[in-house]
Amino acid sequence: MARVTFTDRLRHVAPTGTVVVRGARLLDLIDAIGADYPNLPAYVLDEHRRVRKHVAVFVDGALVRGQAALDLELAPDADVYVMQALSGG
Numbered sequence: 001m002a003r004v005t006f007t008d009r010l011r012h013v014a015p016t017g018t019v020v021v022r023g024a025r026l027l028d029l030i031d032a033i034g035a036d037y038p039n040l041p042a043y044v045l046d047e048h049r050r051v052r053k054h055v056a057v058f059v060d061g062a063l064v065r066g067q068a069a070l071d072l073e074l075a076p077d078a079d080v081y082v083m084q085a086l087s088g089g
Contacts, residue, residue, distance in 0.1 A: 007083035013039040
C-alpha cells in the first residue's frame with residue numbers, strides 16, 4: 001500500500017503523520033483519505049478534480065504535475081508527499 005504524507009500547512013484538512021492507503025492512482029488515494037477527511041479533496045483538487053495550481057505532489061521523490069499526477073499508476077509501495085507550492089516574489 002502507498003504511504004502518503006501531507007505538509008504541515010495541510011494538516012487542518014489532512015491526517016497528521018504518514019498514512020498507509022490502498023489505491024492504484026493518486027486520485028484513488030485522495031478519495032480514500034477524503035472519506036475520513038472530507039475537506040481534503042477540495043483543498044487539493046479544483047472543481048474539475050485536477051490538482052490545484054498551488055499544490056505540489058511528489059511520488060517516490062519526483063514532482064508530478066497536472067492530470068498526469070492524478071492518473072499516474074502507483075507502485076504498491078509508493079511514497080507520496082503532498083504540499084502547498086510556494087509562489088510569489
